[in-house]
Amino acid sequence: MEKNKYVPRVNQIDAIYLNKDIARLIRDNLLENLQAISPVLFIKIQPELDLIIQSAIWFGSVGKRCSTFGQQLLVLAYDAEKLTVSRLVLHFILTVLPGYVKSWEERRLTRRVEWFSEAIMWVENSALILNILNYFRFLKTGRKPTLVDYLLGLDYISLRNNQRRDIGYKYLTRELLWGGFMEILGLVLPIINFRKLQRVLKSWTFSGRRLEDRDGPAFLAPQMTLSTTCTFCGERPTLPHHMGCGHIYCYYCLNANVLTDASFCCPNCGSACPESGIQSV
Amino acid sequence: MAEAANVRQNLQNVPSIFEISASETLDNLIYPALSKIFDYFGLRLDFKLWGSLRIQEELSPLLTWLLQYLYLRKRASSFGESFYGLQRTVTTTGDLLNRRQQFASATLLTFMPYVERKLRTRITRHEDTSPWEQRLLSAFHAFHAAKAAHTFFYLVKYASNHSPIFRLLGLTLRYPSEPPKEDQWTYVVLKMLEVLAFFLQFVQWWYSNDQRRKVGGTLINPEAMPRKQLPKEVQQSLPQRGECPVCLLSIQTPTACSVSGYVFCWKCIVSHMKEHGTCPVTHYPISLDDLVRIYET
Numbered sequence: 001m002e003k004n005k006y007v008p009r010v011n012q013i014d015a016i017y018l019n020k021d022i023a024r025l026i027r028d029n030l031l032e033n034l035q036a037i038s039p040v041l042f043i044k045i046q047p048e049l050d051l052i053i054q055s056a057i058w059f060g061s062v063g064k065r066c067s068t069f070g071q072q073l074l075v076l077a078y079d080a081e082k083l084t085v086s087r088l089v090l091h092f093i094l095t096v097l098p099g100y101v102k103s104w105e106e107r108r109l110t111r112r113v114e115w116f117s118e119a120i121m122w123v124e125n126s127a128l129i130l131n132i133l134n135y136f137r138f139l140k141t142g143r144k145p146t147l148v149d150y151l152l153g154l155d156y157i158s159l160r161n162n163q164r165r166d167i168g169y170k171y172l173t174r175e176l177l178w179g180g181f182m183e184i185l186g187l188v189l190p191i192i193n194f195r196k197l198q199r200v201l202k203s204w205t206f207s208g209r210r211l212e213d214r215d216g217p218a219f220l221a222p223q224m225t226l227s228t229t230c231t232f233c234g235e236r237p238t239l240p241h242h243m244g245c246g247h248i249y250c251y252y253c254l255n256a257n258v259l260t261d262a263s264f265c266c267p268n269c270g271s272a273c274p275e276s277g278i279q280s281v
Numbered sequence: 282m283a284e285a286a287n288v289r290q291n292l293q294n295v296p297s298i299f300e301i302s303a304s305e306t307l308d309n310l311i312y313p314a315l316s317k318i319f320d321y322f323g324l325r326l327d328f329k330l331w332g333s334l335r336i337q338e339e340l341s342p343l344l345t346w347l348l349q350y351l352y353l354r355k356r357a358s359s360f361g362e363s364f365y366g367l368q369r370t371v372t373t374t375g376d377l378l379n380r381r382q383q384f385a386s387a388t389l390l391t392f393m394p395y396v397e398r399k400l401r402t403r404i405t406r407h408e409d410t411s412p413w414e415q416r417l418l419s420a421f422h423a424f425h426a427a428k429a430a431h432t433f434f435y436l437v438k439y440a441s442n443h444s445p446i447f448r449l450l451g452l453t454l455r456y457p458s459e460p461p462k463e464d465q466w467t468y469v470v471l472k473m474l475e476v477l478a479f480f481l482q483f484v485q486w487w488y489s490n491d492q493r494r495k496v497g498g499t500l501i502n503p504e505a506m507p508r509k510q511l512p513k514e515v516q517q518s519l520p521q522r523g524e525c526p527v528c529l530l531s532i533q534t535p536t537a538c539s540v541s542g543y544v545f546c547w548k549c550i551v552s553h554m555k556e557h558g559t560c561p562v563t564h565y566p567i568s569l570d571d572l573v574r575i576y577e578t
Contacts, residue, residue, distance in 0.1 A: 022298055022436065029429035036422040060437035069436055073297055178479045182486055226558075226566045236571060239506055239542055255503035281565070 007156045009138070011074050012145045015156070019061075019070030027053050047103035054096045062091060071156070079155045087152050094148045199265055220246030222281050231268055232257065240281040245271035254278050296454050298436060300365045301443050307361030307478065308390065311348065312398075314481040315341040317488060342395045348474070350387040353378060355467055357457075359390055363471075364478055368457040372441055382450060389446055397421045525549055527561050535575040540565045544575065 030053060035042040042049075061068045067077035105120050127147065134147045144150040222242040230237045232253035239251035243258075245266045257264045258273055265272050319341060349359050356363045357370070357377045369378055369386065378386065400418045427445055434440040442453045511519075525532045527549035534547035541563040545553075550572060553561050560567050 018299075025298065025302065026429050026433050026436075029432075030426050033422040033426035033429070037419050037426070056433065060433065064437060069298075178482070181479070182483050185483065186487070224565050226568050228566075236540060238539055240540065240565065251506050252503060256500035259501040259503055 007076060007142075007158050009142050009145075011076065011158075012138075012156050015068065015070040015074050015076055016145060017070065018073050019068040022069045023054070023057050026057065047100060047107065050103070051096070051100045054099065055092075058092055058096050063088060075159045076156050077159055079157050082154060087154070090152055091148060091154075094151070193261075196261065199263070199270075202265075202270055220244065222246050222248050224248065224281055231266065241278045242281055243271070243273045243278050244276075245269050248281060249278075251278075296365075296367050296456065298432060298443070300367060301454060304359070304361035304365045304367060307364055307482075308349075308359055309394065310481050310485050311345050311360065312341050312394065314484040315344055317484050342391055346387055346391040349390050350383065351470075352474075353383040353386055355471065357383075359386070360474070360478070362454065364475070366456060367454045369447075369452045370455050372451050372453045378452070382452065385450055386452070389450070393446075527553060535577070537573045537575055538565075538567055539571050539573050540567055547574070 027050070031042075031046070031049065034049065057069075061072070062078070065072065065077070066080050066083050071077055102120060102124075105117050131147045134144070134150050137150075138145045143155055144153075145156075149155075222240075223246075224240060228237060228240070228248055229235060230240075230250045230253055231247045232249055235250075237248050237250045240248045241251045241254045242248050243254060243266065245268075247266050247268050255278060258278060263272065316338075352358060352360050352363050353369075356368070358368045362369070370376065371378070371382070397418075400414055400421070403414065404418060424445070431440060431445050431448070432443055435443040440448065442448050447453060520526050520529050523532060524530065525546045526543060527545055530546075532544060532546050535544050536547045536550050537544045538550065538560050541560045543560065543562050545561070550561070551569075553559075554567055554569070554572075558566055558568075
C-alpha cells in the first residue's frame with residue numbers, strides 16, 4: 001500500500017501552531033504553580049525546569065510516536081522510515097537545547113560574556129533569516145515547513161487516505177455568531193440613554209401614583225445624618241445638594257445629571273427638578 | 282483557546298486538550314458572571330433586607346452547584362462540557378454516571394474553586410491567616426501543577442483521563458455515542474441555559490475590557506460650585522487661604538472634610554468632631570471616616 005504523500009499546506013501550518021499552543025499550555029501551567037509554591041527556589045532552577053518540561057514533551061511526542069502533539073491532532077506524522085536514531089537525536093538537539101543555551105547567556109554564567117552573547121545573537125539572527133527563506137520555499141513546494149525539518153530531510157505524511165480537511169463548523173459558527181453579537185451589543189449599549197428609558201417606563205407604570213404625588217408637599221427639607229449617602233452614587237455626599245424632594249446628592253452627581261438630562265427625576269421618588277434648580281443642604 | 286476546539290480529527294475518538302481546556306474555562310466563568318449580576322442587583326434593589334451579610338458570596342456557589350447538577354443529571358456532563366459536546370463516562374465500564382457520581386462531580390466542580398477563591402481573597406487582603414491556610418493554598422498550587430502534569434500524561438496516552446479529579450472519581454471524557462433524548466420541558470430549559478452561557482460570556486467580556494464602557498453615555502461636566510455672596514464686613518473677617526477656619530492660624534497637618542470640602546488642622550477638626558460631631562463651618566454631621574489627610578509634596 002502506497003503511503004499518502006500529499007498533505008495540505010494549511011494542515012502542516014496548523015499542526016505547528018497547535019503544537020506550540022499545547023506546549024505553552026502545559027509549560028505555563030506547571031511553571032506558574034511551581035513558582036507560586038516556592039518563588040525563591042523557582043528563580044534558581046527555572047532554566048533547568050524549563051529544559052526538563054520541554055524534554056518530556058519532546059520524548060512524549062516525537063520520541064515516542066514520530067509525531068508532535070499538533071500533528072497527532074490533525075492525524076499527521078513524520079515519515080517513520082526517514083526518522084532514524086541519529087535524526088531523532090539531531091531533532092532533539094535542534095529543537096530543545098537552543099532555549100536552554102540561551103538561558104545560559106541570560107544568567108551570565110560564562111566568563112567570556114561578550115563573545116558568548118555576540119555568538120548567540122549571530123546564531124539567532126541567522127536562524128531567523130533562514131526560517132524566513134525556508135518558509136518561502138515551503139510555500140512553493142509544500143514540503144518541510146520548518147527549518148529543522150528541512151535540515152533533517154523530514155516530511156509530513158497523512159495517516160488517513162481521505163485528504164479532505166474536516167472542520168467542525170458547528171462550534172465555529174456558534175463562536176462567530178455570538179462573538180459578533182457581543183460586538184454589536186458593545187457598540188450599541190453605550191449609545192442608549194438608559195436613564196431616559198427608565199424614566200419613561202416608570203412614568204408608564206406609576207402614572208396613577210404620580211398624580212397623587214403631585215398633590216403632596218411641594219418641598220421637603222433634607223436631613224443630613226452620619227449615615228446619609230448620595231442617592232446617585234451611593235457614597236458619602238461631597239458638597240451635599242438636593243432638588244426639593246428630600247433626597248441628598250453630591251454636587252457633581254446632581255448638577256451633572258441635570259445638565260445632561262433636562263428632565264432628570266429623582267431615582268428614589270421620581271420627583272422632577274424644580275424651576276429654581278438645585279440647592280445646597 | 283475556544284477556536285482551537287474546532288479542530289476535531291482524532292484517531293482515537295478522544296477529546297482534544299483544547300476542547301477540555303475550553304470547557305473548563307466556560308465552567309470557571311459561571312461564578313464571576315453570577316457575582317457581577319448579584320452585585321448589580323444588590324446596588325440597584327438595595328439588598329439591605331439581608332443585613333450586612335454578603336449573601337451573594339454564598340448564593341453564587343449554590344446556584345453554580347444547582348446548574349452543574351442539573352446538567353450532570355440530564356446530560357452526564359458539566360455545563361461547559363455539554364457546551365462543547367463532551368460527556369462523562371465511567372472509565373472501567375463505559376456507562377453513564379450514577380446518582381452518587383453525579384453528586385460528587387457537581388460538589389467537586391463547585392466546592393474546590395470556592396475554597397481556593399476564599400483562600401486567595403483572604404491572603405490578598407492580608408488578613409490574619411494561620412499557617413494551615415498558607416499550606417492549604419500551597420496544596421492548591423501543587424494540585425494545579427499535578428493537573429498540568431496529568432494533562433501531559435493524557436496527551437501521551439499514559440492516562441485515560443485528563444485530570445486527577447477524574448481519576449479519583451473513575452471517570453473519563455468522551456464524545457456521546459448518541460444525541461441525548463429529552464422531553465420538551467428539559468429541551469426548553471437547556472436551550473435557555475445555553476443562551477445564558479452566551480450572556481455569562483458577555484458579562485465577563487464587558488467587565489474585562491480595558492475601555493471603560495459607560496452605559497447611557499457620559500455625564501456633562503458641571504462648573505465649579507458658585508461661591509456664596511456674603512456682606513463685605515463678613516468677607517473681611519473670613520480666614521485667608523492657608524488658614525484653619527477653627528484656630529485662624531496656619532494649617533498644621535492639613536486635613537480635608539470630604540463632605541464640606543473645607544481644610545482644617547488635624548488637631549482642630551478631630552477635637553471639634555469628637556466634641557460636636559459636625560463640621561465647624563457648615564454644621565454637616567461628620568465622622569472620622571469623612572476626614573481625608575492631605576499630603577503636600
